Amino acid sequence: MANDASAVSDAHSQAVSTDSLADPFTPPADSSLWRKNFLLGAATASYQIEGAVNEDCRLPSIWDTFSAIPGKVLAGDTGAVACDHYHRWEADIDMLASLGLEGYRLSIAWPRVMDTTGAPNRKGLDFYKRLLNRLKEKGITTFVTLYHWDLPQHLEDRGGWLNRDTAYRFVDYADLMSRELAGTVDAWATLNEPWCSAYLGYGNGHHAPGLADGRFATQAMHHLLLAHGLAIPVLRANDPASQKGIVANIGRGTPNSDSAADQRAAHLFEVQHNAWILDPLLKGAYPQELFELWPGTEPLVLDGDLQTISAPLDFLGINYYFRSNVASDGAHGFREVPLEGVERTQMGWEVYPDGLRDLLTGFNRTYRNLPPIYITENGMASDDKVIDGHIDDTQRISFLKRHLAAVDQAIKAGVDIRGYFLWSLMDNFEWAFGYERRFGVVHVDYSTQKRTVKRSAELVAKFLKERKAQV
Ligand code: IFM
Numbered sequence: 001m002a003n004d005a006s007a008v009s010d011a012h013s014q015a016v017s018t019d020s021l022a023d024p025f026t027p028p029a030d031s032s033l034w035r036k037n038f039l040l041g042a043a044t045a046s047y048q049i050e051g052a053v054n055e056d057c058r059l060p061s062i063w064d065t066f067s068a069i070p071g072k073v074l075a076g077d078t079g080a081v082a083c084d085h086y087h088r089w090e091a092d093i094d095m096l097a098s099l100g101l102e103g104y105r106l107s108i109a110w111p112r113v114m115d116t117t118g119a120p121n122r123k124g125l126d127f128y129k130r131l132l133n134r135l136k137e138k139g140i141t142t143f144v145t146l147y148h149w150d151l152p153q154h155l156e157d158r159g160g161w162l163n164r165d166t167a168y169r170f171v172d173y174a175d176l177m178s179r180e181l182a183g184t185v186d187a188w189a190t191l192n193e194p195w196c197s198a199y200l201g202y203g204n205g206h207h208a209p210g211l212a213d214g215r216f217a218t219q220a221m222h223h224l225l226l227a228h229g230l231a232i233p234v235l236r237a238n239d240p241a242s243q244k245g246i247v248a249n250i251g252r253g254t255p256n257s258d259s260a261a262d263q264r265a266a267h268l269f270e271v272q273h274n275a276w277i278l279d280p281l282l283k284g285a286y287p288q289e290l291f292e293l294w295p296g297t298e299p300l301v302l303d304g305d306l307q308t309i310s311a312p313l314d315f316l317g318i319n320y321y322f323r324s325n326v327a328s329d330g331a332h333g334f335r336e337v338p339l340e341g342v343e344r345t346q347m348g349w350e351v352y353p354d355g356l357r358d359l360l361t362g363f364n365r366t367y368r369n370l371p372p373i374y375i376t377e378n379g380m381a382s383d384d385k386v387i388d389g390h391i392d393d394t395q396r397i398s399f400l401k402r403h404l405a406a407v408d409q410a411i412k413a414g415v416d417i418r419g420y421f422l423w424s425l426m427d428n429f430e431w432a433f434g435y436e437r438r439f440g441v442v443h444v445d446y447s448t449q450k451r452t453v454k455r456s457a458e459l460v461a462k463f464l465k466e467r468k469a470q471v
Helices: 010-015 018-022 062-067 085-098 122-137 165-181 194-203 214-238 260-283 288-293 305-309 353-366 394-412 455-469
Strands: 039-043 103-107 141-147 187-192 243-249 252-255 315-319 323-327 373-378 417-423 442-445 450-453
Touching (some): 187 214, 187 315, 194 243, 214 243, 214 305, 243 373, 252 260, 260 288, 260 353
Parallel strands (some): 039 103, 039 417
16 A cells, blocks of 8 residues: 555654644644655636637637526626636746645646647647646646646537547547647546436536536436546657556535435435446446436447546545535435535535545445545635735635545545645636635636635645655
């Protein structure tokens, strides 16, 4: 096991100053987080931060189209300007480095780097080359996601993820990126959160492209996973030194009572949120219970698809945010029963760190081939205000501390977890919720584009500095 908690030596523990333990973030001395090879970084995604949607021959994406439809995004917000990162990337990387963050997870905008014929768009490619080269100069570990939801609109016009051909176009894109960017990427993730792309995009219409049909959701999921499986060997061939994986959002379902019916409801919730993606990836089969719950939605699967999808991975990225408390008798085998009096975030999501630990230890039992894990997203939204030049995001500090403690517990229970990325480096375009919901550890004033480091980021930086100073 690469992650042995005993790697935190006594000497190491003793070296942790009592001062550091008094702050509201720093992990306790026996935490695995003190291991220097536990990667601690921050994450963003192209459409959420870049802006510059009409620059340098970038093509429209499904999010440009969707956010332009009145009523789809809170306050009519769009990603047209976002954090203007396309122009401010150098200062943003300096900020990331000044916080001592060791890893950066970003995504590439597919519509920025290829034209409608699939030919490279050099200007768009150069942007990512400059960005990745600078990150490497700063010694920052780079995790690059190829698809974080911004599908080129011209592909959606031909059916998007409902069209099997999109999986092959994705492979062309992965091929181009891994040939052009090899050597600057430490880890490639094919997809971010296929559950959201498939279910929110094609199943209930809350996300782009805004279609709502259960059969669409399962077919879109199959083509997304196929795109992933087909791209993995291409990434391996073009960039052998990097790690290859995929990022899944996972949901914890807990039963509202001890009754067998509620326990079954919690299980079915997790089948629909987790096993739908993880079973084909790690077991080479969709969970049959899914299609019993959603009759008539079996996707068209060709011979060999599931073998392609379940090719071995170097890592699995896990994004975790909250739990859902459920009872039986709902439309999908469960009904949400929101708990009263529990702590929630600006999103209304319940703060429930144990869910992260329990899911990780559960996956370790369920999947005998579970790859090494990175927590590729975790964090919370709060209505942060700048007061006298400072942002004291107390709830986030406590949230991060408790979730990192859950990660430590999972490591100590035997799960191979190698790193954790804060979501997000800075406040950004939170999809259907626009700019109202602030997930950043750095505040963005959207009227001036001024960045202000929040207290949470200062404390993470302080911890990383102390960790680096350990012998
Ligand atoms: O902002 C999103 C991100 O793009 C994907 N994972 C969840 C985050 C918070 O909703």
